[in-house]
Structure formats: structure tokens, C-alpha cells
Amino acid sequence: MALSISSLTSSLSSLSFSSQISQKPNNCLSFQPLKSTSISTVFKTPKLVVSATVASPVELETTNLKKYVKSRLPGGFAAQTVIGTGRRKCAIARVVLQEGTGKVIINYRDAKEYLQGNPLWLQYVKVPLVTLGYEANYDVFVKAHGGGLSGQAQAISLGIARALLKVSEDHRVPLRKEGLLTRDSRVVERKKVGLKKARKAPQFSKR
Secondary structure, three states: OHHHHHHHHHHHHHHHHHHHHHHHHHHHOOOOOOOHHHHHHHOOOOOOOOOOOOOOHHHHHHHHHHHHHHHHOOOOHHHOOOEEEEEEOOEEEEEEEEEOOOOEEEOOEEHHHHOOOOHHHHHHHHHHHHHHOOOOOEEEEEEEEOOOHHHHHHHHHHHHHHHHHHHOHHHHHHHHHOOOOOOOOOOOOOOOOOOOOOOOOOOOOOO
16 A cells, blocks of 8 residues: 555655656747748749730821832832922921822821811812812822921912922913912911010009
């Protein structure tokens, strides 16, 4: 009986001792796992972005017309023989005539599109050819800059009339009769000091 009690006490003491040893490492060594968010931020892979631009139909048409004009005018505008320069207000237009079917191309765009379908501006462009009956006999290529569309249309009209003179001097009489060879010299009048515009004065107040 004494042996059993002593063996029991020794076993209990050994158990308590082993439990103390097993608890120490848990208290001393503590490992905290890394969060998934920190790992994802550290090892972030770059994304591949691919962007593609598709040309619009207007851009395609412009590039096609540009190629067409260059094929019709080798050497550019300056190298052509039948050429006329027209001016109106601040607008300047260089016009080249070639035998064709009546196409009018302004700045590598169709005349109707460039002049926004305005019937009056389109009429300005066609009047010299219609006067001589050449509306379906010549193609017109134009480079225009400066001013607005109205001024450019009238400059193109003068340029076409001057180019038709290089085709034949016999065209001078009918073109002169219609007033198509006269350069319109009217421009915007300059602003004056003390006035709001060229002639508009500020409101008068007696007191």
C-alpha cells in the first residue's frame, strides 16, 4: 500500500513537471500568420492593358481622298499648270482644274461635306463652271485656309474663274460680264478708340 501511494505521488509530480515544460514553449514562442491582404499587396502582379483604336469612316474617307488627290496631282498644287488663286476677306484658296466629271474636293474632303451642305456656299463654288457650261467637264481641287466658310467659298469662286482664264482667254468676256473676275475688297472695318466697335458708340447719358 505504501509503495502504491509513493508511486502515485511520484507519477503526479512528474505529470505536473511535464505540463510546466509543455506550457513554456507556448508562452515563449508565438507565431502570427501573415494576413492574406499583406501577401497580395507584396506579390502584386502587373496587369497587361491592350488598347486598340478603330478609324472612323470619316477618317478613312479623308485618307482615301488624300491618296486620290495625290495621284491626280503629282508634284502637288504648285507643280500644276491650270491653277488660280482667289481671296476674300481673310480667306485664301488655291484652285487646280483638271479634266474630269465635275468633282469638287476642298482640303481633301468633298465640297458638300466641307461646306456643311449650305446651298449658297455651294452655289458660289459652282457659278464660274456653270456660266461656261463646264460643270461636268472639270474636276476642282482646292486648298483653302483662313477666314470662315463663307469667305472661303467666295475665294474658291474667284480662284476657279482665274484658273478658267488659263484654259482659254475666250472665257474672259462671259466671266467678266457676270462679275466673277472682280476681287471683292470689302473687309471688316477696324475698331475705333472710344467706340464699342467700328462705328457703334456707347450709350449717351446727359447726366
